Amino acid sequence: MSYKVLIVEDLPELLEAMGDFYREKGAGLWEVVTASDGKDALAKVAGNDFDLMILDIMLPGASGFDICKAARSKGDCPIIFVTALGSENSILKGYETGCDDYVVKPFSLKQLYAKSLGLLMRAKESQDSDILSCGSISLNKRTMLVKVNDREISINAKEYFLLVYLLENKNSVLTRRAILERVWKDDLDVTDRVVDTAIRRLRDNLGEAAGQIKTVIGRGYRLTEE
Amino acid sequence: MSYKVLIVEDLPELLEAMGDFYREKGAGLWEVVTASDGKDALAKVAGNDFDLMILDIMLPGASGFDICKAARSKGDCPIIFVTALGSENSILKGYETGCDDYVVKPFSLKQLYAKSLGLLMRAKESQDSDILSCGSISLNKRTMLVKVNDREISINAKEYFLLVYLLENKNSVLTRRAILERVWKDDLDVTDRVVDTAIRRLRDNLGEAAGQIKTVIGRGYRLTEE
DNA sequence: TTTCCCGTGTCACACTCGTGTCACATCGAT
DNA sequence: ATCGATGTGACACGAGTGTGACACGGGAAA
Numbered sequence: 015m016s017y018k019v020l021i022v023e024d025l026p027e028l029l030e031a032m033g034d035f036y037r038e039k040g041a042g043l044w045e046v047v048t049a050s051d052g053k054d055a056l057a058k059v060a061g062n063d064f065d066l067m068i069l070d071i072m073l074p075g076a077s078g079f080d081i082c083k084a085a086r087s088k089g090d091c092p093i094i095f096v097t098a099l100g101s102e103n104s105i106l107k108g109y110e111t112g113c114d115d116y117v118v119k120p121f122s123l124k125q126l127y128a129k130s131l132g133l134l135m136r137a138k139e140s141q142d143s144d145i146l147s148c149g150s151i152s153l154n155k156r157t158m159l160v161k162v163n164d165r166e167i168s169i170n171a172k173e174y175f176l177l178v179y180l181l182e183n184k185n186s187v188l189t190r191r192a193i194l195e196r197v198w199k200d201d202l203d204v205t206d207r208v209v210d211t212a213i214r215r216l217r218d219n220l221g222e223a224a225g226q227i228k229t230v231i232g233r234g235y236r237l238t239e240e
Numbered sequence: 241m242s243y244k245v246l247i248v249e250d251l252p253e254l255l256e257a258m259g260d261f262y263r264e265k266g267a268g269l270w271e272v273v274t275a276s277d278g279k280d281a282l283a284k285v286a287g288n289d290f291d292l293m294i295l296d297i298m299l300p301g302a303s304g305f306d307i308c309k310a311a312r313s314k315g316d317c318p319i320i321f322v323t324a325l326g327s328e329n330s331i332l333k334g335y336e337t338g339c340d341d342y343v344v345k346p347f348s349l350k351q352l353y354a355k356s357l358g359l360l361m362r363a364k365e366s367q368d369s370d371i372l373s374c375g376s377i378s379l380n381k382r383t384m385l386v387k388v389n390d391r392e393i394s395i396n397a398k399e400y401f402l403l404v405y406l407l408e409n410k411n412s413v414l415t416r417r418a419i420l421e422r423v424w425k426d427d428l429d430v431t432d433r434v435v436d437t438a439i440r441r442l443r444d445n446l447g448e449a450a451g452q453i454k455t456v457i458g459r460g461y462r463l464t465e466e
Numbered sequence: 467t468t469t470c471c472c473g474t475g476t477c478a479c480a481c482t483c484g485t486g487t488c489a490c491a492t493c494g495a496t
Numbered sequence: 497a498t499c500g501a502t503g504t505g506a507c508a509c510g511a512g513t514g515t516g517a518c519a520c521g522g523g524a525a526a
Contacts, residue, residue: 114348114350114351115348170472170474171473171474172473182269183383186382186383186384186385187383187384187385196242204476205475205476205477207475207476207477207513208474208475208476210512210513210514210515211474211475211476211515212475213514214514214515215473229512229513229514230384230394231396231397231483231484231512231513232396232397232398232484232511233384233397233400396483396484396485397484397485398484398485430486430487431486431487431488433486433487433488433502434485434487436502436503436504437485437486437487437504438485438486439503441484441485455501455502455503457493457494457495457500457501457502458495458500458501
């Protein structure tokens with residue numbers, strides 16, 4: 015498995031050096047895509063899913079910020095900005111746009127590479143932390159997909175948020191009131207029994223995993239490992 | 241159950257970016273309240289109970305330290321300071337005032353968010369005085385789970401609340417009347433003897449720990465360590 | 467716009483299970 | 497030994513929950 019990195023830099027020698035470094039150092043870990051102007055970069059962002067981006071800020075065609083924004087609107091892959099010495103102020107703008115780290119020119123390739131690895135690892139972790147699971151049920155909060163035994167199932171909005179709440183508090187008994195306050199939030203002018211109905215529909219859709227939702231009479235519901 | 245976070249920051253774009261990040265990333269986990277000047281922040285601290293605060297130090301109206309002090313006089317919710325690059329010295333003052341963590345501008349929102357989650361979890365765990373125990377019996381009021389010798393057991397609602405009362409007053413003799421008033425609350429038009437029955441059923445379910453509930457003839461019942 | 471469909475809240479009914487009560491057995495104190 | 501207090505088993509009622517059906521409303525499609 016290799017990770018796709020986009021490197022955008024308008025100085026040809028530097029671009030080549032960076033690309034070579036990632037190709038050689040990683041020994042196959044990286045699939046390197048490069049661009050030397052803003053327009054090209056934007057096109058490549060649109061057409062690919064990158065695991066990491068390294069963006070020069072000063073570019074012909076479109077600034078690194080523009081590329082960052084375009085990338086953010088698409089996903090949340092880690093982004094490192096490359097900025098010229100003395101323009102650290104622009105970094106602030108970079109963080110507002112949603113970058114994760116930066117290096118100041120001139121920089122060492124080693125240092126940049128170390129940051130890259132770090133970000134990649136952290137991104138991977140945070141992706142994992144988007145996944146809630148319990149027994150044969152798994153739910154990805156980012157993609158909002160729910161799987162039972164690795165088979166994707168489709169559930170409705172209310173059921174989804176109910177399931178998220180159950181997963182975030184697995185093994186705990188959740189009272190109807192608590193569920194109402196979390197899942198129904200504003201429109202609390204509903205019967206307690208809507209929770210029953212929502213649980214029923216969720217159970218129906220969970221199929222073989224329906225049994226993982228246990229009823230605790232007189233108190234509420236509880237999601238168990240099995 | 242959502243957590244209330246106060247974000248105080250005077251740069252409008254950054255404030256908005258932070259708020260959005262918490263709203264989107266948390267998918268309902270966070271209830272975000274924002275303020276852009278010290279006076280507003282102080283008012284909001286006074287009028288709310290927050291689970292987390294993120295405070296810029298340099299603010300118009302009142303400094304982050306002032307807000308921190310006001311919050312500390314009220315409760316002990318986790319506080320993260322945001323400070324500008326180069327003014328790390330002020331961090332020291334921040335820790336004196338009682339902050340729990342800090343980030344230096346420019347910072348990555350992901351990093352800030354990770355710190356937030358960490359602090360929140362730690363705060364939540366320290367609240368785990370939710371656990372009542374006596375001898376081999378332990379009961380978690382949050383998850384409503386009961387264990388005997390670390391083995392989970394299931395009991396009914398009445399028995400559960402009876403056990404909570406016994407645990408909260410372990411070693412004390414509890415009269416039938418006292419138990420009735422606490423556990424039966426409104427429907428007091430019942431015989432004293434229902435307590436006997438409830439105690440019996442609780443003993444049955446407690447299994448090996450049944451002996452911890454002692455009968456005190458003529459007075460009531462008592463939960464002992466062994 | 468109208469029409470249809472899907473998501474969701476509510477009600478009615480059936481049924482399970484928790485719970486209160488009683489009767490009787492047993493225990494313990496005087 | 498006697499009597500009040502408590503343990504125990506059985507039973508019936510009702511609260512709590514599962515389930516099917518229906519109505520309402522908003523969004524998509526025509």
